[in-house]
Amino acid sequence: MTEKNSLLIHKIEINNCGGFRGSHELEFSTDPEKNITVIQAESGRGKSTSFQLIYWCLYGEFFKPQSNTTLDDEGLINLPSLNELQLGKKVTGSVSLTVNDENGELYVLTRSATATKLRDENGKKFDRLNNSRINSGIQIETDCKLRLKDEKEGGMFTERDDSLINAEIRSYLPKDLSDFVLFDGEKLMKFQNSNDSKAIIMDGIQKLSGLPVVDSLIESTAYTKQEIKKLVARKTGGADGEALARALQDVQDDIADQEKIRETNKGLLSENRIRYNELQEIMGKTKAGKDVQGRINKKENEVKTLKKLQNKINDEIKQFLFKNVPYLLIRNTLLESQKDFGRLEELQKIPPSITSEGIDKLRNALTCVCGRDFEENDEVWDELGRVKETIIDSDMVSSISQGRGLISQIVDQSNPEKIRQRYDELEDHEIDITRQLKITKTELAELYEERRTLPSSGTETYEQLDKKSRDLFNGIGKIQSKIDDAKEQLLNLEDDKTNLNKKYEEAVSHGEKFQDDKDKVTILNAIEKLSKAKRKEISDILRDTAEKATNEYFMMSAPQKEEFDKVMITSNYDILAVDENENTKLTSMGQSHVLGLSYVFGCRSITEKNTFLFIDSPLHNISGEFRNEVAEVLAKYLPNVQIVLFVTDTEYTSGPLGEIPVRDILKPTNKIWKEYAIELCKTDDGNTTRCFKEMK
Incomplete structure (x- = not known):
């Protein structure tokens, strides 16, 4: 660094x-x-x-x-x-x-x-x-x-x-910047899933970039603007004005309620996903468990892919019908229009595609289009003059021609046979995907059943673990439904808000009575628009910078890093480890922890100071194998950074399943300065207290 x-x-x-x-x-x-101090x-x-x-x-x-x-x-x-x-x-x-x-x-x-x-x-x-x-x-x-x-x-x-x-x-x-000097290690669990880590990524980048200040300006502007609107609504007088003011307030309150419901359930969703992933890790610890879990992961990914394809083809069908149904409805009318054009053409009622400027050129040249010469004021000269008087404006002639061509195109596109053929293709594709999805779900259910009957690798049977896993999976689905419902409610409320704002505009649109208030709202709108634009600009710059720094640490330190090509942080703040084709790869629990630490390290590297890094529970809730991988990263890839690790004894000095204790990984690196244990002691007057004692 x-x-x-x-x-x-x-x-x-x-x-x-x-x-x-x-x-x-x-x-x-x-x-x-010797930059690491351990408190156990x-x-x-x-x-x-x-x-x-x-x-x-x-x-x-x-x-x-x-x-x-x-x-x-x-x-x-x-x-x-x-x-x-x-x-x-x-x-x-x-x-x-x-x-x-x-x-x-x-x-x-x-x-x-x-x-x-x-x-x-x-x-x-x-x-x-x-x-x-x-x-x-x-x-x-x-x-x-x-x-x-x-x-x-x-x-x-x-x-x-x-x-x-x-x-x-x-x-x-x-x-x-406190998250990057005093870090809660339990947050690392959330990096197993991009949806769960999204809030951490967004929050961190926003804090690094000073965006809370911009957000405060945007919120204050929006609040002031809304208060002015309610005040003006009351100024319009009578029951209608009061009703409009109340409606503006009610819709704001309802939006706040739904946003709270959405965010609360997002937190629950994150917790359930983390626990679900933990169970998957536990169930995959034996050789047989790893084998069946690997097949389950593959099949679950197939289900996700097929669901995406199913949604995509359903959208295509909707768009296809949306585009072509109107054509079918007006097809007969357009066919009659084509016949009318034909009859008009036969009767020579459609003006020729020649301009008055073209006639002038012929008369000035004294030569007919057939090559025969004529003289000024002779019979041909006079005839060309009469033709010029009958010519319609060239733009109108062009419009008639374009309109006729457009009708022909629509008639061709609305051919019922062509539409039916394309619709049948889309429908067949949708049926194939639905059939394949049903087969894949059945195969996945069989794998779940196979896993359920595996012998236990701990105190609980696979059947018990499987039941917990299924309950969590079902719970995740229910929570996601609540989030989706809240999103739908928010969309409806935003529509209501838009309609109320239109009523407000109508209420103040006449006369100069509310001009001062209208001017204030106009200025606030301009400030809000500029602030949002600048916010996005700043956020994008910091996101790109954080992505590069995170990628550098992850590709340098991740276990089995050769499986990955790079780390991406998307515009939606998803953090993804991808291969050379930018396909997202599943990360193990150890790799997920390193991904989270790489993000913390990367964000720290773009700040101005080399500050201390204190981490509470950096190795929490991960098995010994993955725990040791993370410990090696902490020892090797943060030179010259003051690191203090707050760990439990089970995290640090034991390997419950026979793994090498983390302490035995860190000590040989010669990076440990001192290790302290928190123990129960007695004060001078005999009272019980906790105290720090150096470990031997």
Whole structure:
């Protein structure tokens, strides 16, 4: 990678936060050669808490904010310390980060939350500053301070103004780029399916390009424009004006509701697809399972291809009928028109295809078209003059000729035999595809049955796994139907919105009464149009750049990379690994994880700084074989990047099915600086806490 200014987290200090009671300190590697630090813990021991505390300290927001309906009592401040709080007493939870650049310490950021027990209460309330329920008698206040270099006087000084602190931090680490420095490894599961990863790709590229600012402008413009329209609708007076204003508001509310339904179900769809893919991986672990799973994958792809062909041929039939039915309906009329043209031609009622300019040329040349000469004012001269007076305008003559030709073309195209022949061809093609689809589905069902009867490779039988798989598959179909219904509702609502806007235009179209408001809407329309155009332009540039960078990392690091030709990010934000013919190839779970990491690495490479990369659960939910492939990528292909991996013990130090543990893959690379385990310990006063201990 090109040389960039580095940004590293040298140290974190945690005091009374999460499961950490008292003060705890942890150092991370700043060595560009030994650039990986590992933090391991049993599930639920505090691994993700540590990761999320770093995010909270940097941005003053929670990585996963709870809703006010949560029943969770564990939040930011250590729960036992909160529960033991006496009336009038306080407890403070804080996190400090020491941030370095290539020259050493850059600043120390400390963010804290202080809980004070003001009243003895039995009830509980949700507190957003603690991100949990707390006792109703407790009040929480937050504070922040930043120790940084004094560029003018030298030395260090402390800043306490929140807005100045946030401005300073975000100049180095913009919140929109947080996904590329503090990455949730569970998102890697979504790269198994382009539909599931689409939202991650779109969100990342938009944040990199600063598009949220443009989106805010577009949304504000659209909102202001809509409010002006409702105001003007009311100004028109009477019940009609009020009804129009209400209708404009109602359609906006309905659109928002349907968009929420669509997005909620997209999330459910993504989760079910990930679980379905996990089951497919589990069911394919034995040799027999791999064989039948390979045949199932092939047959499922055949079903998808045939469904696409079926949709395509059905569309062709619809378009064919849409085009030719009108021709058939007017065919008899056009045939009669052809007869009329013939009769008019026989009666010499159709004007000759000669212009008045042509007659003038003959008279000036004093030579007939047959070659015979004549003289001015003789009999031939006079006859040509009379012909000139009867000539119709040349454009009209041409139009008559063109109209006759067009009628002939339509009559030819509307020949019932030709139409029937082509329709029969399309129908036969559709019947063949439908028959083949039915056969392929039957073969697929037989493969499912074969897989169901395979011996178990774990605690569950293939029959049990198969039932779960089928239930998920059916659930995916139902969720997709809800998404499709929401899309259809949105299309109908957009039509309603268009009709209401037409009524609005009609209501304000007369007179100068609403001219000022109309001018405002015109200006807002222009701003909205320009903003959308610029948004697309910026998005396309960043998408292309991210594609190139992602492709570079994937083709360099992917397991069995020779199977692929390149990575593509489409205009719809699908990320696809394709062969030399640009056919999408299925990726294994390990390859999918590497594809996701390549996207993260690629996006990081186009930013201005070489920032740290902390990943929570990078090896989550993938089997040992694929896990080791991903571990090799992390060790080999990110030199000079400060990497901190937050892993579970099952991810890191064990191979449940006999695979080599990830630790044994990483240690020989000589990239590991230190390994820490989060364990249960005792404080000096005998209380239980979590603590960091270096692994041996």
